[in-house]
Each structure stands twice: as structure tokens, then as C-alpha cells.
Amino acid sequence: MSVRALLQPRFLWLSLLGVVLIVFPYVHGWPLFDGSIRNLGFFTLEITEFRTFNATMFGVWLLVAMSMNLLTGTSGQISLGHAAVVLVGAYTTGILFDEFGVPLALAVILAGVFTGVVGGLVIGLPAARLSGPYLAIATFSLIITLPQILKLNGINSWTNGALGIGIRPVEPPNLVNDFLGAVTRDAVSLNERQWIYYVTIGTAVLMTVLLWNITRSRIGRAFVALRDSEIGAEQMGVNVPLYKALAFGISSFYAGIGGGLFFVVQTFVAPESLRFNDSILFLVAVVIGGLGTILGSVFGALFLAFQAEVISNLPDWIPGLNNVRDFERLSPVIYGSLLIATILTFPRGLAGIVQSLLSLRRGGGIGAMDLPALSAIRGTLRNLSASLPGNSDADDSGKKE
Amino acid sequence: MLSLRNVHAAYGSVLALRGISLEAPEGNIVSVLGANGAGKSSTLRAISGLLRPSQGTIEFEGKSINRTSPEKIVQMGISHVPEGRQIFTELTVMENLRLGAYTRRDGDAIKSDIDRVFSYFPVLGERAKQQAALLSGGEQQMLAIGRALMAKPRLLLLDEPSLGLAPMLVREIFGIIKTISEEQGLTILLVEQDASLALSIANHGYLLETGTVVLDDTAEQLRGNESVRRSYLGY
Amino acid sequence: MLAAPPWEDPDLFAQQIVSGIASGSLFAILALAIVMIYRSTDVLNFGQGEMALFAAFMSWTFLTRMDFWPAFFLAILVAAVMGAALERFVLRPVSEAPVLNSIVVTLGLFVVFNGLSLWIWGSQPKGYGPFSVFKGDATCVSDVCIGRLNIGILVVTLIIMVLLYLLFQHTRLGLALRATAQNRTASRLVGIPVGNMLSIGWGLAAAVGAVAGVMATQNLSLTTGTMFAVLLFAFAAAVLGGLDSPVGAVVGGLSIGVIKNLAGTYVPPEVGSVDLLVAFLVIVLVLMVRPTGLFGRRAVRRV
Incomplete structure (x- = not known):
């Protein structure tokens, strides 16, 4: 790599991000962030140790958001059962570890592979035959039913029924702390929280890079073609059922790894750990974040990690909300309205806004943008409205001259 | 009875009509001719309110119907038989x-x-x-x-009634159209690919190319016009 | 303990069929609402169950001021107005957009109505208890019994179906609604105010759904979690009957009710509860084998 490449703004930004991610679990002890500077309006710089856990969950949610976004945003397939897929990943990890004594790290990877294969073959292949609304119903029924399946007595010995599976927090391997101790003369060592943070964030970063490459490969282009127009994709020589199954498979692989880490981070999973509401929340996250882009998934993961806290803090920030009774119970109403408002007014989400701003600053103008999100919206618009049975056919045929 | 002046209209960013002007006097059969994509159907859609003009005026019996909804236009006395029948x-x-x-x-x-x-x-x-x-x-x-x-209706908009039909059936339907027009004093605006057929029952004809009127004359004159004959009548 | 097979205890079997038909007619009504909206606007309304729940809660609140039937009709009226308003202001803006967008919007409705119900009425189960008009002894023929509430549900379902049939087949409005559902361009050209028809269609469906909501919560309890399962059964019913077939929705609903009850009785208790699983299997099976359902016509595959 030449020196010039190292000085590119993108590289510098990414390095900075890397440094932030690496030092993050220690920041809470530093002078600037220990709470000595408070009350900058509604904003405080205090970073507590609890933030490490938040950031770890952000890594988990990033995997989940990317998984959802690859399927819905990039490939145009609707899934309302995504929480179910994540839950399967979590349970597989738990069962492999608890019942079969597989080491946790391996269990997470195996869970990802298992979920990926199941998602591709059992959901993806049949789904290839179904149009949007039917797919939505099928995946809806999956997430509603899964808790009951997990509680079936026949598999009780594996799933523990309604009680779920729990583990102790994962401790960092001695090897790691011995090494760190030797290198830093015992100045640095990792506790359980910090260790799982690094593992999760490391995995999330790796899988983000992998997804980045997938979306830019032949496979990624085939997914986009699939979303824009199935007929078009077919004419371009894309094997539609195969790539649909592949989209479900890869997406489920990500969800499975995310689920596995969800289990490890939370140290617990039960049949109702993730429910239909979470499925919708995942959808809200990628829609608000931005469909079809990795940046959108990052925003989506931030939403998933912090929405509950932000909503519960709203009354402190916005005067008047204090008087609203049971304000926290309104959170579903808030994110539901946010979801509808985003779709109605800015279907490209936050990532779309950011990208428009950036490209305006570069002087490229909206038209010059190379935006997956933009083509996403255009494409889905064209393709999906044309695929509606019935009325729209009649409407469309009328428009032709 | 019906008059269009300088009507422009577009589907999204695709301009379909670029300044159409035409008249349909009461009791006449007026034919709109032209190739595929010339703007014939779009003209009818603009009149019946399915396509909103971006510029120009459409008047029916002296009242502007530019911004009138399709439901109201039907009530005012314009019926549209759309392309592809849409029954x-x-x-x-x-x-x-x-x-x-x-x-x-x-x-x-x-x-x-x-x-x-x-x-x-x-x-x-x-x-x-x-x-x-x-x-x-x-x-x-x-x-x-x-x-x-x-x-x-007092004005009937007919879009390609011959489309996909056997020649004998087409002649039968056109015969009936002519009868209806005569019996009820109905004004008819007829869009048709088959120019000779259309001109055989029409009083007047307009020739459209890429969204504008390029020729406008009585049916008889059009039948005799050299370029119309070569391009649209095929002899 | 395993239930005795039908040939040894025919009364038990008959009882399950009768109860199944009663609970199935609830699924049928909700499925009918879903199908009505899907036919007329191509929107699959995931919010239908929660809108129904909201209406049920409203009727419960009205009960403090009036008798059961006025409260019932008032709740249905409010639900209808809300449904029409939702179509006009929330759904119509996405009517030209991809299917995904409209589904996302109805999921938003699901969340919003569920959240609103929780916020307004809390998580404590509510009961109609003393207000319910469906009290009294069960009617029995030999050992097969049917309670007042189930009779009420059956009668209400029947009335709704007759009313809808009369509306759609024998009125000018019904004809216009059917025309709009089929071909909007042509409907505009014959002078039907299409936008109004879409709003009326949603209002009507919301009213039908509200009936399902009130009746369902008479039967089950009135909490914010009640309608999840009912919505699943209604979807199973709609898929089984064909998403675009009102007759299918009714047949599908009754079938799902019966299947669910039979499974609840004859699946050995050691297996665990399987009611949702039954609906799930029906959906998966129908989508694999015959995605148009029993009575549906429209192509399911994306073209």
C-alpha cells in the first residue's frame, strides 16, 4: 500500500474509527468523560462502564441489521420473521454449548452456518415461489409460532421449555490476559465485559467488511437485479430461485451469528426473548437507517441499541412530556409513527439524507450520486408496483400509448 | 363542442403531448391518426381527465375541464372507451x-x-x-x-376499437358507431391506427406525430393527401 | 391423558366441531376484513387485529355510559370512521409505491394501535363480565352443548355475512366497490369516485374487524396481547380460503376453528400446546401446495 493511499480521507476516517472502537471500553475512566463535564444542555459527556455493554449490543444489532437489510433492502424480500431467525441462532448456540459441550466460539460459528443453511433451504427455496404479501404472512406466522415450537415437550431436553437456556459470562482466555500483561507490564487486563466487547465488535467489523465485498460482487449485483425486476434479472441470466435462496441463506447466516452473540452477550435466551415486536423493530431500524446500504445498517443498529434509552429520556429533554402519563409505554406508538412517517416522507432513510448532503457538498448534485439507496427506492418502486396483481396491471396498461 | 389548445402533458418526466390543438364540432366524427407513440391515446386520456395537462386548455361546451376530475367529466357528458377496452x-x-x-x-x-x-x-x-x-x-x-x-354522453372518445378484431367484425362495429352517431347526434373523437377505416366514417381528421398535430383537414382531403396515403393508408 | 377417539366418544367429537365452528366464525370475520382490504386495495393489513382490539377496548369504555348494544354499535361506527381516515391519510400516499412500503405502513399501524391500547387501557385484563349480554345457560342436545356466547357469535357472524352479501350484490354502492376493486382506471372512466370507494372499503373492513374484536374479547380476555393469535388464525383462514376470496375467508375461518379445536383435543397433552403450530402448518402447507387457496383466483407468483 502506498503512502498516498494511507493519507486518503477515507482511510484516515476508518483508522480513527478503529482507534475509537479499540479504546472505547476504557474511556469511562478518562478525565474528559468521567462526568466532570456535565449538562451541556441536554447532553452529558459522561460515559459509564455500562456503555461497554451498550456498545457490545450495538455490535450484535449491527449483525442483525445488516442481515435484515441485505434481505429486504438489497434483495427486496420481505421478512417479518427475522427475530425468529435470530432466535434460532441464539438457541442453536445455546444447545450446542449446553447439550453437546461445543466450545462457545465454535458454537456461534456453527449456529451461523446452521441458521444460514436452514434459512436458505427451508425458508429461501419455498419463498422463491411466493410474492410479497404471501411471504409476509408466512414469515409472520413463523415468528408468532416459534415460541410455541420451542416450548414443545418433545425437545424440552434441549430447549429447557419456557425456562430457556442460561450460561455464565464468558471470561477472557488466560492466554490473552497473560499476553497483555507481558506486553504492557500488567498495566492492562481485560474483564469479562471488555473481552466480549472486543469479540463482538471484532466479529461485527469483520462481517461488515465481508458484506461490503459481497454487495460489490457478482452475487450482490444479482441481488439488486432481483429486487429491481425479477423478469429483468432472469433475462440477464440470473438464476432467480437460486439467488433468492442465497439471499435468504446469507442473511440468515448473519442473523445466526448475531443470534449466537446475542445469547453470549445476554448470557440467556428464552422462547420469548425475541418476539414479533422485535421483528418489526428490526424493520423499523433498517427503514429509518436506510434500506440497501451498510451505512443504513449502522444507523439501524444505533437505533436498536439506544431507542429504548432515548425514548425513556425524552421527557427530561422535551418540556411538557413530563406531564404525559406512562410516557414509556408510548414508545411503540413513537416508533410505529416514526416508521410510517419515514416511509411516507423519506423512504431512503437517514443514510439517504447523509449521502445527499455529502454529495451536495462535493458539488456532485443529486443527479450525479451513485447511490445504492436511491436506485433501491427507484428499483423497488418500479418492480414491486409492476408485480402487483390485478388493479395495477389495468392501470399500467392504460398508461401506454 | 370540444376544443384543445396547445395542450402539453407528461408521464413523469416523459413528455407525451407537446402542444396539441384540435376541434371536434357537434355531431361530427373526428378522427385522430398517427403512429404508435404519437400521442393519440394520451390526447384522449387528457380529455377524459386521466392525464392532467401541464399546459394549454381543454374546453368542453365552453367550459374549461383542465382540472376537472374524471368522475365530473363523465357527468358533463364525455365518455371514454379506453384502449384495451378495460371492461x-x-x-x-x-x-x-x-x-x-x-x-x-x-x-x-x-x-x-x-x-x-x-x-x-x-x-x-x-x-x-x-x-x-x-x-x-x-x-x-x-x-x-x-x-x-x-x-x-354527448361526446364519445373511442380508442382503437379495431384492435385485435377480425376485419369483418371491425366493419360491423364501425357501421354501428356511424349509426349511433347519426341517430343520437353524438360527437365522436376516434383514435385509430387503421387510417383508411377511420377516414371512411370520419368528417375530419388530425394527424399526430410525436405529440403534436402535423396535419389537419377534412377526411376527404386527407384521403387524397399524398404523404398520408404513403405513410398511413399504404397505397 | 389421551382423549378417547371419535368412534368411542362421538359426543366429544361433535362438541369439538360445534365449539370449533363458533370460535372459527371469529377468525372468519377477521379474515373477511383482511380479504376485503386485500381485494380492494392490494394491501395486506397487518394492523387489522390491533385495530379490532382498539375498537373492543373502546366498546368496553363506552359500557360505563350505556348498554351493551349501543356501545357495540358506537365502537363499530368509530372504527369505521378511523378505518376510512387511515386509508385516506396513511395508506393512499403509498398506494403507488412498492408492496413493501404498504406492508411496512400496516406494520406501523399494528405497533401504533397496540401501543395506544396499552397506554390508554393498561396491561390489566379487562372483562365485560356483568355487562355482557351473552349470559345464561348453555343449550344442549344430548351431551353436545353450546353456550350463549357462542350462539351470539354465530348469529352475529351470520348477520354480517348476509349484510355484506346484500351490500355487495344488490346495491349500487356494492357494485361500485366491486368495480373499484377490479379496475380503477375503468372505474374512474364510468364516473365512480375511486378515492371515496377505497376509503369506504377500508371503513367497512375496519367495522367488520371491530365486530370480530368485540366478539373475540367477549370470548377470550380483553388485553393487549389477545389479538396476536387471533390475527394469526385469521391469516391462516384467509390463506386457506384464498386471499382474494370472501367466501374462502368464511370457509377457511370455520375450518381453522374446527381444526384447531380437534388438534387441541386429540393431540396428546404430552406434546405441549399446539394451537398456533396448527395455524402455522396450515399456512405453510397451503403456500407450498396451492398458494391461491381453496377459492382464490389471482396469481400468487410474482411476474
């Missing part, structure tokens, strides 16, 4: 005709008008209770025309 295939022939009279409230007159449609197109009477999807192409075209007549 309600899942409903019966009778239900299609009753829907044609949707804007009317005069129950008894509706009944007698249905009978009149049946007298023009006896086959529709025979199949009144059948689902429209079961009709042949020609019968569906008759139903589309019959449905449009049920609104008691």
Missing part, C-alpha cells in the same frame, strides 16, 4: 352496463337505455347474465362501447 371482466354484462350509468339517477331511463344498447348489440342482450370475461374480443369491444353509451 370489468369479473362482473356480468348487465353489471358492466349498469356501472356505465353510475353517474345517472334516472332509473327508468336507464332501463330503456340498456334495451337500446341491446338493440345496437343484440349479442350483449343474449349474454346479459354472463361474466364479461367469457365474451369474445369483439363482444368485449361492443360491451365497452355500450357501457360508455350508458352514461348518455
Whole structure:
């Protein structure tokens, strides 16, 4: 790599991000962030140790958001059962570890592979035959039913029924702390929280890079073609059922790894750990974040990690909300309205806004943008409205001259 | 009765009409000719309110209908038989005709008008209770025309009534159109690919190219016009 | 303990069929609402169950001021107005957009109505208890019994179906609604105010759904979690009957009710509860084998 490449703004930004991610679990002890500077309006710089856990969950949610976004945003397939897929990943990890004594790290990877294969073959292949609304119903029924399946007595010995599976927090391997101790003369060592943070964030970063490459490969282009127009994709020589199954498979692989880490981070999973509401929340996250882009998934993961806290803090920030009774119970109403408002007014989400701003600053103008999100919206618009049975056919045929 | 002046209209960013001007005097059959994509159907869609003009005026009996909704336009007396017929295939022939009279409230007159449609197109009477999807192409075209007549229009917009029909059937339908026009004093704006057929019953014709009128004359003159003959009449 | 097979205890079997039909008619009504909206606007309304729940809660609140039937009709009226308003202001803006967008919007409705119900009425189960008009002894023929509430549900379902049939087949409005559902361009051209028809269609469906909501919560309890399962059964019913077939929705609903009850009785208790699983299997099976359902016509595959 030449020196010039190292000085590119993108590289510098990414390095900075890397440094932030690496030092993050220690920041809470530093002078600037220990709470000595408070009350900058509604904003405080205090970073507590609890933030490490938040950031770890952000890594988990990033995997989940990317998984959802690859399927819905990039490939145009609707899934309302995504929480179910994540839950399967979590349970597989738990069962492999608890019942079969597989080491946790391996269990997470195996869970990802298992979920990926199941998602591709059992959901993806049949789904290839179904149009949007039917797919939505099928995946809806999956997430509603899964808790009951997990509680079936026949598999009780594996799933523990309604009680779920729990583990102790994962401790960092001695090897790691011995090494760190030797290198830093015992100045640095990792506790359980910090260790799982690094593992999760490391995995999330790796899988983000992998997804980045997938979306830019032949496979990624085939997914986009699939979303824009199935007929078009077919004419371009894309094997539609195969790539649909592949989209479900890869997406489920990500969800499975995310689920596995969800289990490890939370140290617990039960049949109702993730429910239909979470499925919708995942959808809200990628829609608000931005469909079809990795940046959108990052925003989506931030939403998933912090929405509950932000909503519960709203009354402190916005005067008047204090008087609203049971304000926290309104959170579903808030994110539901946010979801509808985003779709109605800015279907490209936050990532779309950011990208428009950036490209305006570069002087490229909206038209010059190379935006997956933009083509996403255009494409889905064209393709999906044309695929509606019935009325729209009649409407469309009328428009032709 | 109907006059368009400098009408522009677009589908999204695609301009379909670039300054159409035409007149349809009362009681006449006016034919709009042109190749595929010349803007013939878009002209009719602009008149019936399905396509909103971005510029220019459309007047019907002296009133501007630029911004009038399709429902109101039907009530004012303009019926549109769209390209591809667009009948309600899942409903019966009778239900299609009753829907044609949707804007009317005069129950008894509706009944007698249905009978009149049946007298023009006896086959529709025979199949009144059948689902429209079961009709042949020609019968569906008759139903589309019959449905449009049920609104008691003073101006009928006909889009490619010959499309996909056997020549004999086409001649029959055109004969009936001519009869209706004469009997009821109906003004007809006829869009047709088959120029010789259209000019055979029309009084006047407009030739469209890429969204504008390039030629406008009596049907007789157009039939004699050298370039029309070569490009559209094929002899 | 395993239930005795039908040939040994025919009364038990008959009882399950009768109860199954009663609970199935609830699914049928909700499925009918879903199908009505899907036919007329191509929107699959995931919010239908929660809108129904909201209406049920409203009727419960009205009960403090009036008798059961006025409260019932008032709740249905409010639900209808809300449904029409939702179509006009929330759904119509996405009517030209991809299917995904409209589904996302109805999921938003699901969340919003569920959240609103929780916020307004809390998580404590509510009961109609003393207000319910469906009290009294069960009616029995030999050993097969049917309670007042189930009779009420059956009668209400029957009335709704007759009313809808009359509306759609024998009125000018019904004809216009059917025309709009089929071909909007043609409907505009014959002078039907299409936008109004879409709003009326949603209002009507919301009213039908509200009936399902009130009746369902008479039967089950009135909490914010009640309608999840009912919605699943209604979807199973709609898929089984064909998403675009009102007759299918009714047949599907009754079948799902019966299947669910039979499974609840004859699946050995050691297996665990399987009611949702039954609905799930029906959906998966129908989508694999015959995605148009028993009575549906429209192509399911994306073209």
C-alpha cells in the first residue's frame, strides 16, 4: 500500500474509527468523560462502564441489521420473521454449548452456518415461489409460532421449555490476559465485559467488511437485479430461485451469528426473548437507517441499541412530556409513527439524507450520486408496483400509448 | 363542442403531448391518426381527465375541464372507451352496463337505455347474465362501447376499437358507431391506427406525430393527401 | 391423558366441531376484513387485529355510559370512521409505491394501535363480565352443548355475512366497490369516485374487524396481547380460503376453528400446546401446495 493511499480521507476516517472502537471500553475512566463535564444542555459527556455493554449490543444489532437489510433492502424480500431467525441462532448456540459441550466460539460459528443453511433451504427455496404479501404472512406466522415450537415437550431436553437456556459470562482466555500483561507490564487486563466487547465488535467489523465485498460482487449485483425486476434479472441470466435462496441463506447466516452473540452477550435466551415486536423493530431500524446500504445498517443498529434509552429520556429533554402519563409505554406508538412517517416522507432513510448532503457538498448534485439507496427506492418502486396483481396491471396498461 | 389548445402533458418526466390543438364540432366524427407513440391515446386520456395537462386548455361546451376530475367529466357528458377496452371482466354484462350509468339517477331511463344498447348489440342482450370475461374480443369491444353509451354522453372518445378484431367484425362495429352517431347526434373523437377505416366514417381528421398535430383537414382531403396515403393508408 | 377417539366418544367429537365452528366464525370475520382490504386495495393489513382490539377496548369504555348494544354499535361506527381516515391519510400516499412500503405502513399501524391500547387501557385484563349480554345457560342436545356466547357469535357472524352479501350484490354502492376493486382506471372512466370507494372499503373492513374484536374479547380476555393469535388464525383462514376470496375467508375461518379445536383435543397433552403450530402448518402447507387457496383466483407468483 502506498503512502498516498494511507493519507486518503477515507482511510484516515476508518483508522480513527478503529482507534475509537479499540479504546472505547476504557474511556469511562478518562478525565474528559468521567462526568466532570456535565449538562451541556441536554447532553452529558459522561460515559459509564455500562456503555461497554451498550456498545457490545450495538455490535450484535449491527449483525442483525445488516442481515435484515441485505434481505429486504438489497434483495427486496420481505421478512417479518427475522427475530425468529435470530432466535434460532441464539438457541442453536445455546444447545450446542449446553447439550453437546461445543466450545462457545465454535458454537456461534456453527449456529451461523446452521441458521444460514436452514434459512436458505427451508425458508429461501419455498419463498422463491411466493410474492410479497404471501411471504409476509408466512414469515409472520413463523415468528408468532416459534415460541410455541420451542416450548414443545418433545425437545424440552434441549430447549429447557419456557425456562430457556442460561450460561455464565464468558471470561477472557488466560492466554490473552497473560499476553497483555507481558506486553504492557500488567498495566492492562481485560474483564469479562471488555473481552466480549472486543469479540463482538471484532466479529461485527469483520462481517461488515465481508458484506461490503459481497454487495460489490457478482452475487450482490444479482441481488439488486432481483429486487429491481425479477423478469429483468432472469433475462440477464440470473438464476432467480437460486439467488433468492442465497439471499435468504446469507442473511440468515448473519442473523445466526448475531443470534449466537446475542445469547453470549445476554448470557440467556428464552422462547420469548425475541418476539414479533422485535421483528418489526428490526424493520423499523433498517427503514429509518436506510434500506440497501451498510451505512443504513449502522444507523439501524444505533437505533436498536439506544431507542429504548432515548425514548425513556425524552421527557427530561422535551418540556411538557413530563406531564404525559406512562410516557414509556408510548414508545411503540413513537416508533410505529416514526416508521410510517419515514416511509411516507423519506423512504431512503437517514443514510439517504447523509449521502445527499455529502454529495451536495462535493458539488456532485443529486443527479450525479451513485447511490445504492436511491436506485433501491427507484428499483423497488418500479418492480414491486409492476408485480402487483390485478388493479395495477389495468392501470399500467392504460398508461401506454 | 370540444376544443384543445396547445395542450402539453407528461408521464413523469416523459413528455407525451407537446402542444396539441384540435376541434371536434357537434355531431361530427373526428378522427385522430398517427403512429404508435404519437400521442393519440394520451390526447384522449387528457380529455377524459386521466392525464392532467401541464399546459394549454381543454374546453368542453365552453367550459374549461383542465382540472376537472374524471368522475365530473363523465357527468358533463364525455365518455371514454379506453384502449384495451378495460371492461370489468369479473362482473356480468348487465353489471358492466349498469356501472356505465353510475353517474345517472334516472332509473327508468336507464332501463330503456340498456334495451337500446341491446338493440345496437343484440349479442350483449343474449349474454346479459354472463361474466364479461367469457365474451369474445369483439363482444368485449361492443360491451365497452355500450357501457360508455350508458352514461348518455354527448361526446364519445373511442380508442382503437379495431384492435385485435377480425376485419369483418371491425366493419360491423364501425357501421354501428356511424349509426349511433347519426341517430343520437353524438360527437365522436376516434383514435385509430387503421387510417383508411377511420377516414371512411370520419368528417375530419388530425394527424399526430410525436405529440403534436402535423396535419389537419377534412377526411376527404386527407384521403387524397399524398404523404398520408404513403405513410398511413399504404397505397 | 389421551382423549378417547371419535368412534368411542362421538359426543366429544361433535362438541369439538360445534365449539370449533363458533370460535372459527371469529377468525372468519377477521379474515373477511383482511380479504376485503386485500381485494380492494392490494394491501395486506397487518394492523387489522390491533385495530379490532382498539375498537373492543373502546366498546368496553363506552359500557360505563350505556348498554351493551349501543356501545357495540358506537365502537363499530368509530372504527369505521378511523378505518376510512387511515386509508385516506396513511395508506393512499403509498398506494403507488412498492408492496413493501404498504406492508411496512400496516406494520406501523399494528405497533401504533397496540401501543395506544396499552397506554390508554393498561396491561390489566379487562372483562365485560356483568355487562355482557351473552349470559345464561348453555343449550344442549344430548351431551353436545353450546353456550350463549357462542350462539351470539354465530348469529352475529351470520348477520354480517348476509349484510355484506346484500351490500355487495344488490346495491349500487356494492357494485361500485366491486368495480373499484377490479379496475380503477375503468372505474374512474364510468364516473365512480375511486378515492371515496377505497376509503369506504377500508371503513367497512375496519367495522367488520371491530365486530370480530368485540366478539373475540367477549370470548377470550380483553388485553393487549389477545389479538396476536387471533390475527394469526385469521391469516391462516384467509390463506386457506384464498386471499382474494370472501367466501374462502368464511370457509377457511370455520375450518381453522374446527381444526384447531380437534388438534387441541386429540393431540396428546404430552406434546405441549399446539394451537398456533396448527395455524402455522396450515399456512405453510397451503403456500407450498396451492398458494391461491381453496377459492382464490389471482396469481400468487410474482411476474
